[in-house]
Amino acid sequence: MTLSEEDYIKAIYHLSDFNSKSVATNAIAEQMKTKPSSVTDMVKKLAEKSLVNYKKYQGVSLSEKGRLVALSIIRKHRLWEVFLVDKLNFSWDEVHVVAEQLEHIKSDALIDKLDAHLGYPKVDPHGDPIPNKDGVFTKSVKKLISELPVGSQGVCVGVNDSSAAFLKFLDKNNIALGDTFKILEIEEFDGSVTISTRSGSIRISKQIATNLFLEIVDEE
Amino acid sequence: MTLSEEDYIKAIYHLSDFNSKSVATNAIAEQMKTKPSSVTDMVKKLAEKSLVNYKKYQGVSLSEKGRLVALSIIRKHRLWEVFLVDKLNFSWDEVHVVAEQLEHIKSDALIDKLDAHLGYPKVDPHGDPIPNKDGVFTKSVKKLISELPVGSQGVCVGVNDSSAAFLKFLDKNNIALGDTFKILEIEEFDGSVTISTRSGSIRISKQIATNLFLEIVDEE
DNA sequence: ACAATTATTTAGTTTTGTCTAAAACTTATT
DNA sequence: AATAAGTTTTAGACAAAACTAAATAATTGT
Numbered sequence: 001m002t003l004s005e006e007d008y009i010k011a012i013y014h015l016s017d018f019n020s021k022s023v024a025t026n027a028i029a030e031q032m033k034t035k036p037s038s039v040t041d042m043v044k045k046l047a048e049k050s051l052v053n054y055k056k057y058q059g060v061s062l063s064e065k066g067r068l069v070a071l072s073i074i075r076k077h078r079l080w081e082v083f084l085v086d087k088l089n090f091s092w093d094e095v096h097v098v099a100e101q102l103e104h105i106k107s108d109a110l111i112d113k114l115d116a117h118l119g120y121p122k123v124d125p126h127g128d129p130i131p132n133k134d135g136v137f138t139k140s141v142k143k144l145i146s147e148l149p150v151g152s153q154g155v156c157v158g159v160n161d162s163s164a165a166f167l168k169f170l171d172k173n174n175i176a177l178g179d180t181f182k183i184l185e186i187e188e189f190d191g192s193v194t195i196s197t198r199s200g201s202i203r204i205s206k207q208i209a210t211n212l213f214l215e216i217v218d219e220e
Numbered sequence: 221m222t223l224s225e226e227d228y229i230k231a232i233y234h235l236s237d238f239n240s241k242s243v244a245t246n247a248i249a250e251q252m253k254t255k256p257s258s259v260t261d262m263v264k265k266l267a268e269k270s271l272v273n274y275k276k277y278q279g280v281s282l283s284e285k286g287r288l289v290a291l292s293i294i295r296k297h298r299l300w301e302v303f304l305v306d307k308l309n310f311s312w313d314e315v316h317v318v319a320e321q322l323e324h325i326k327s328d329a330l331i332d333k334l335d336a337h338l339g340y341p342k343v344d345p346h347g348d349p350i351p352n353k354d355g356v357f358t359k360s361v362k363k364l365i366s367e368l369p370v371g372s373q374g375v376c377v378g379v380n381d382s383s384a385a386f387l388k389f390l391d392k393n394n395i396a397l398g399d400t401f402k403i404l405e406i407e408e409f410d411g412s413v414t415i416s417t418r419s420g421s422i423r424i425s426k427q428i429a430t431n432l433f434l435e436i437v438d439e440e
Numbered sequence: 441a442c443a444a445t446t447a448t449t450t451a452g453t454t455t456t457g458t459c460t461a462a463a464a465c466t467t468a469t470t
Numbered sequence: 471a472a473t474a475a476g477t478t479t480t481a482g483a484c485a486a487a488a489c490t491a492a493a494t495a496a497t498t499g500t
Binding site (some may be wrong): 028 | 459460464
């Protein structure tokens with residue numbers, strides 16, 4: 001597979017909502033920052049290799065084979081992201097660009113050994129699940145802390161309120177994107193929530209709980 | 221720089237004996253497994269970008285700019301090799317192919333952090349020196365153990381005698397390519413040599429000393 | 441010194457992935 | 471149901487990096 005083919009497969013997979021539903025030529029063109037005519041050409045080529053299902057004017061969907069290719073690229077991307085954050089001390093938000101390059105390195109042995117070296121992680125630094133060798137992975141959902149039951153665990157991946165004041169509060173309380181939290185207790189009375197963080201457990205108000213998103217990986 | 225351009229620069233650097241001397245079109249074609257006419261085209265392009273000095277029919281040499289590009293690629297290649305062997309437990313001889321891909325990843329931050337993660341290694345698993353950010357590196361030489369004075373230190377990189385018997389002997393004595401040895405003592409009487417290995421020190425006969433190559437990095 | 445050999449370059453194609461412009465098809469609107 | 475608007479495909483071209491075949495320069499042997 002060429003680099004360009006891999007990028008198209010990945011784009012189609014993302015646009016089809018991680019599923020196999022049909023995607024429009026224009027949508028792919030926009031995603032890939034290219035023109036619709038170029039997309040048509042490439043899609044024909046991918047159809048030749050039976051990586052996608054394609055009928056003129058009817059949109060494109062990944063074949064099973066194509067879906068597995070997409071998942072293997074995503075597996076590589078997310079493992080490299082874990083490596084960059086855990087081992088090389090990159091920050092949460094710097095890793096994507098580099099991982100976009102690393103995901104194209106061709107070596108099964110490399111990925112197996114990297115996986116082992118990282119301790120077989122289940123999620124990447126953004127809380128997204130890492131498919132295994134066979135493309136099996138747990139779905140994840142993004143939810144506000146206030147929507148979750150006691151016992152849930154996930155990676156903090158975003159804020160609703162991006163005001164300076166709120167971000168300052170998070171900083172003060174040692175809460176950063178990429179941190180893993182577990183919900184320990186929910187106070188009926190005022191809706192405040194006790195969560196465990198790396199540095200012990202803290203209680204956050206309902207207001208804060210409705211402004212912090214966690215990425216939750218379903219139990220398997 | 222494109223991938224192909226980087227590969228040409230690297231080939232020219234190797235063919236010019238890690239120097240800036242002139243290299244023949246045919247030699248490059250052979251190294252790159254391509255045709256001389258393709259080389260001419262690419263060399264013109266590299267000359268445009270003043271990465272090489274080129275006059276028709278006169279061969280090619282790297283410019284200072286080109287030499288620095290070559291050294292930065294080699295730096296990346298060798299750092300990745302150290303990573304693959306030290307961190308991912310690849311064996312000595314499997315790493316080259318993978319490193320050939322990894323060396324093209326574009327990110328200065330990545331290489332800096334990788335270097336730090338590896339503890340700023342001076343040599344790769346084959347005993348070859350790793351250039352620093354500015355392209356400065358210590359020259360290395362390959363010598364038989366029997367040619368070296370007491371105190372020398374280097375990485376075992378090859379054998380003269382590749383008979384099964386000799387290789388079996390090495391295995392039995394826990395000597396493998398990629399190991400670092402130091403010469404502790406040379407016995408005048410019979411030319412036998414005491415060397416330190418990972419698992420203590422051993423004495424090897426003159427015959428063996430004349431059949432094992434070490435890669436020695438000059439003191440700086 | 442000149443012919444023969446070898447090395448190098450030129451000229452013209454090929455392939456991959458892109459582009460523009462025009463044509464063909466769908467969908468939405470009235 | 472007809473047309474307008476939007477989407478997708480076709481046709482023809484281009485740039486990068488390769489190739490083949492032919493032409494030209496350099497080197498070597500006698």
